[in-house]
Amino acid sequence: MLTLQILANGLVLGGLYACIAAGFSLVWGVLNVINILHGSFIVLGGYLAFFAYVKLGIHPFVSILIAAPIFFVLGYALQRALINRMIAAPVLLTLSLTFGLDLMLSNGMLYAFTADFKKLTLDPPLGVVSLGSIVLPVDRLFAMLLALALTGLLYLVLSRSRIGRAIVAVRMDREAAALMGVNVKHIYAMTFGLGALMAGASGPLLAMIFPISPLSGPVYLGKAFVICVLGGLGSVPGAMIGGLALGVVESFGALWFGPEHSVTLSFTLLILMLLFRPTGLLGRTGYA
Amino acid sequence: MTRTPIRRALGAVGLLAFGILGAGPCAVLAQDIIRVGAPLPLTGPLAPDAAKQQQGYDLWAETANKAGGVNVGGKRMKVEIVYVDYQSNTPRAVQATEKLITQDKVNFLFSPFGSGAAKAASAVSEKYEVPTIAATASSEQVYDQGYKYLFGTFTPNPTLTEPLSDMVRKNAAGVQRVAILARNDLFPLAIAQEMEKSAKKRGMNVVYFERYPIGTLDYSATLAQMKAQAPHWIFATGYINDLVTMKKQMGDLKIDAPVVTMITAPAFKEFIDASGKGSENITTAAWWHPAARYKGKDVFGTTENYNKLFTAKYKIDPDYSPASASAAGAILQMGIERAGSIERRKVRDAIAAINEMTFWGPVKFGPTGQITSLEPPVIQIQGGKHVAIYPASIKQGDLRLGVK
Numbered sequence: 001m002l003t004l005q006i007l008a009n010g011l012v013l014g015g016l017y018a019c020i021a022a023g024f025s026l027v028w029g030v031l032n033v034i035n036i037l038h039g040s041f042i043v044l045g046g047y048l049a050f051f052a053y054v055k056l057g058i059h060p061f062v063s064i065l066i067a068a069p070i071f072f073v074l075g076y077a078l079q080r081a082l083i084n085r086m087i088a089a090p091v092l093l094t095l096s097l098t099f100g101l102d103l104m105l106s107n108g109m110l111y112a113f114t115a116d117f118k119k120l121t122l123d124p125p126l127g128v129v130s131l132g133s134i135v136l137p138v139d140r141l142f143a144m145l146l147a148l149a150l151t152g153l154l155y156l157v158l159s160r161s162r163i164g165r166a167i168v169a170v171r172m173d174r175e176a177a178a179l180m181g182v183n184v185k186h187i188y189a190m191t192f193g194l195g196a197l198m199a200g201a202s203g204p205l206l207a208m209i210f211p212i213s214p215l216s217g218p219v220y221l222g223k224a225f226v227i228c229v230l231g232g233l234g235s236v237p238g239a240m241i242g243g244l245a246l247g248v249v250e251s252f253g254a255l256w257f258g259p260e261h262s263v264t265l266s267f268t269l270l271i272l273m274l275l276f277r278p279t280g281l282l283g284r285t286g287y288a
Numbered sequence: 289m290t291r292t293p294i295r296r297a298l299g300a301v302g303l304l305a306f307g308i309l310g311a312g313p314c315a316v317l318a319q320d321i322i323r324v325g326a327p328l329p330l331t332g333p334l335a336p337d338a339a340k341q342q343q344g345y346d347l348w349a350e351t352a353n354k355a356g357g358v359n360v361g362g363k364r365m366k367v368e369i370v371y372v373d374y375q376s377n378t379p380r381a382v383q384a385t386e387k388l389i390t391q392d393k394v395n396f397l398f399s400p401f402g403s404g405a406a407k408a409a410s411a412v413s414e415k416y417e418v419p420t421i422a423a424t425a426s427s428e429q430v431y432d433q434g435y436k437y438l439f440g441t442f443t444p445n446p447t448l449t450e451p452l453s454d455m456v457r458k459n460a461a462g463v464q465r466v467a468i469l470a471r472n473d474l475f476p477l478a479i480a481q482e483m484e485k486s487a488k489k490r491g492m493n494v495v496y497f498e499r500y501p502i503g504t505l506d507y508s509a510t511l512a513q514m515k516a517q518a519p520h521w522i523f524a525t526g527y528i529n530d531l532v533t534m535k536k537q538m539g540d541l542k543i544d545a546p547v548v549t550m551i552t553a554p555a556f557k558e559f560i561d562a563s564g565k566g567s568e569n570i571t572t573a574a575w576w577h578p579a580a581r582y583k584g585k586d587v588f589g590t591t592e593n594y595n596k597l598f599t600a601k602y603k604i605d606p607d608y609s610p611a612s613a614s615a616a617g618a619i620l621q622m623g624i625e626r627a628g629s630i631e632r633r634k635v636r637d638a639i640a641a642i643n644e645m646t647f648w649g650p651v652k653f654g655p656t657g658q659i660t661s662l663e664p665p666v667i668q669i670q671g672g673k674h675v676a677i678y679p680a681s682i683k684q685g686d687l688r689l690g691v692k
Contacts, residue, residue: 002516009508107331115335117529119536119562128542137540210505211532211562215333219505251509259500259510260472 001133006251008134014247015144019205020220021227022151022239023198026158029234030171030191032091033083036098038199038224039217040105041071045203046212047113050120060120060204064146067200075196079189087188102217109214117211143205148240150201154194155236167191171234226270232280241281322358322367322630324349324620325388326398327409332376333503336528336558337401337609341423343602344613345369345398348621351597351614352587358621361628367621370394378405385409389416395630396420398616399438403427404474410438419623419636421616424609426575427478431656437636440658441575441612441619441648445475445482447664448551448573451678453486455666456521456547459687463546467496467519469510469534476525479551483523495519504530507537514543521547522691528553532562539566539692547571548691555607560672567669569691571677576608576615576648577665579676579684584646586618594647607674615648622646 024038048070049063058066078101086094126138158164169177170187178184210216223246231242246266253262273280326345328338349367357364370392374381381400388394389412397413399406399422406425413420414435422430426442456463466487470480477499484494495517500510511534514522522545524534531553538548553559554572563570580591588594594614598606623639624630643652643661650661666678668687675685 002512005512006509009506009512013506013508110331110335115331115339116558117336117532117562119532121562121564123564125539128540135540135542140540209536211529213333213336213529215331215335219503223505250506254509255513258498259469259504259507260498262509263501263504 002255005134006255007248008131008136010248010251011244012136012140012144012247013251014244015147016140016202016206016209016243017223017227017246018151018240018243019143019147019198019202021224021231021243022154022236023195023202024221024224025228025231025234025239026154026198026236027192027195028228030167031079031083031087031094031188033087033094033098033192034091035192035195036095036102036221037105038195039219039221040102040109040214041075041196041199042203042206042220043109043212043214043217044105045071045200046120046207047109047118047203048200049204049207050118050212053120053122060122060208061142061146063204064201067204068197071200072193072197074193074200076189076193078196079192080185083192084185084188106214106217113214115214117213119211120207122208139208143208146205147202150198151236151240154198157194158236163187163190167194226266228280229270229273230281232282235280235282238280238282245281320365322360322365322396322624323370323392323394324367324396324398324617325370325372325385325392325394327372327374327381327384327388327400329376329381329401329405330371330373333529334376334401334527337424340556340607340609341398341401341613342371343598344423344606344610344615345617347598347601347610348587348614348617350601352617352621355587359625360630365630367617369398374400374405378408381405382408382412385412389413389418394418395632396620396635398423398613399425399440402473402475403430403478406430406438406440407433407474410435413437417632417636419620419632419639421620421639423612423616425475426658427475428656428658429474429478431658435657436640437632438657439619439639439653441615441651443575443659443662443664445479446486447662448479448575449482449486451664452549452571452573452666453483453490453492455678455687457490457492460520460546460689463520464493465495465517465519466492466521466523467514467517468494468498469496469507469514469522469524470499471526471530472499472501473526476527476551480523480525483549487521487523492521500526500530505533507534508541511537511541511543515541519545521545521549523549523551525551526553528556528559528562532559535563535566535570544690544692546689546691549573554669555667555674556609557604557607557674560669560674566692568672569668569670569688571666571668571687573664573666574608575662575664576611577667577674577676577682578605578607578611579682580649580665581682582645582647582649584618584648585622585644586615586646586648587621588614588618588647591647611648615646615651618646618648619651622651 052058227242231238253265372384397420403425406422407430422440555574627634627638652661654660
């Protein structure tokens with residue numbers, strides 16, 4: 001029974017992880033930009049949900065709808081105005097740029113919201129559902145379903161819509177896409193905007209579960225890195241598989257080897273993946 | 289050609305300004321000010337704890353200066369606290385300590401946050417023979433190095449777990465199975481190990497003992513495993529972020545127990561705010577509680593006066609953490625005033641000899657430099673408020689059982 005409970009916990013956690021990583025993976029895969037800002041965007045989305053709930057009584061699920069367009073515009077503008085200027089530069093330079101922007105954003109949040117941890121506590125709480133002896137908190141379950149829906153939606157946009165196909169085309173061959181009449185700069189900005197949207201939208205989901213602090217950005221970012229490597233870089237199904245795998249591995253790692261070794265286990269897995277299957281579980285390079 | 293005279297003029301103005309603003313007053317001020325170095329994790333995961341420390345130090349400096357300054361052999365000297373942010377990174381705390389001594393030329397030091405960093409930095413302050421007061425280090429391992437210049441305002445860890453265990457034994461005879469979950473960090477782990485000893489000593493059965501790594505986001509697997517052991521008493525250690533997350537996830541997994549103790553966060557109001565009804569009946573132990581009524585001989589005088597000053601400045605009630613920082617300042621001031629000098633060796637000897645009542649409680653240091661005279665209170669959250677349930681002298685209520 002314990003095994004089933006832990007598997008359920010792991011899957012629910014994995015759904016959240018997938019949501020954290022999808023946008024990050026998209027930006028890395030398409031733009032070849034390691035967006036260090038990603039973690040802080042999630043945190044900012046969390047603050048938005050926190051204040052919307054505390055001051056205006058807006059439920060975090062509704063906040064997602066508010067956060068999504070805001071972050072999309074923010075991401076689009078940032079890419080258009082700043083990152084596009086460096087897009088052809090080596091990856092380390094764009095990394096430094098987003099690192100610098102991240103320092104500004106996280107210190108700005110530190111200034112505005114202080115370092116105290118804030119917790120979005122729903123009143124009344126959503127409670128738990130019991131399936132036999134397995135207990136699952138409703139907020140996590142909802143958050144996981146929404147995370148899966150968001151990730152699925154992103155997949156649909158990329159595979160079905162015109163703009164999505166253009167994003168994939170640019171990822172595969174920038175010059176050829178440009179020759180076919182694709183406005184590469186616009187597509188880059190759209191991609192970054194989508195990545196920011198995913199981060200901003202996962203903020204309210206995570207805010208219901210974890211305390212919010214201006215300094216938790218790097219924690220989310222670290223998870224996103226591992227998930228990208230596990231699942232394969234730059235693919236939505238990859239982020240999904242990687243997220244679920246990480247959630248389950250961490251949970252069983254805690255059960256079998258004790259909580260202090262669950263992270264060790266996931267990083268060991270990361271190293272093994274890099275050694276033997278550097279393209280990730282799905283084994284595809286490139287975005288599709 | 290025309291630039292040269294302008295440059296010269298600018299240079300002259302600059303030199304003049306340096307002369308007036310830089311060298312002149314500083315040379316005078318340096319003699320009238322006691323500079324105390326305080327390396328703190330102002331950013332990074334420990335930032336909320338550092339903010340509390342800073343409040344305590346600032347309040348001491350303000351109170352001491354308002355009273356005219358520290359009386360050094362008849363001469364009044366103001367105090368100034370020099371903060372350095374070590375970004376929650378212990379090796380940087382050691383560097384910051386050395387920088388404060390060698391470059392900022394501080395007279396005295398407060399330790400960085402927590403037992404681990406305080407221990408690491410104490411090697412540096414000992415080398416330079418700078419009297420240092422640790423306001424947040426309780427683990428005995430910090431003080432067992434034979435250092436002469438390190439003093440601590442927290443009593444050793446067993447003084448927290450022993451009264452708690454006695455109380456549970458007395459009030460809840462059915463409590464047999466104890467589960468302990470500790471943050472893998474110097475203090476949280478040390479206190480968890482003390483708890484294990486205290487429980488075993490009283491014939492309780494420790495059915496679960498695990499440690500979780502710093503920066504853990506999800507406890508659900510660990511807690512599910514703990515739940516399977518059906519513990520009567522859950523004892524969890526960590527800092528505020530850890531314990532708020534953990535308590536939420538305990539609720540999510542429907543884990544309840546007659547007694548749930550968490551150290552250190554529940555002593556802070558932020559914990560109650562963040563955990564809501566989930567915080568009800570959680571017990572914790574701390575080194576001080578505002579309900580105490582000590583009549584001290586230090587700059588703050590009574591505990592009531594300290595509470596009043598703190599609430600007036602910060603609009604919240606003090607908890608043990610900033611109070612300990614203020615106590616560190618008050619004790620340092622007492623040492624300097626008794627030594628009648630800011631000579632480090634004399635101040636060190638004066639601090640070592642203190643045996644006096646303060647707003648923080650009776651202050652007397654043992655041979656290792658750690659305070660031995662406090663009787664730390666046990667606190668329970670009842671009706672969304674902190675209630676002292678031990679010792680008898682400050683008791684406001686009785687232990688209640690049942691945490692959901």
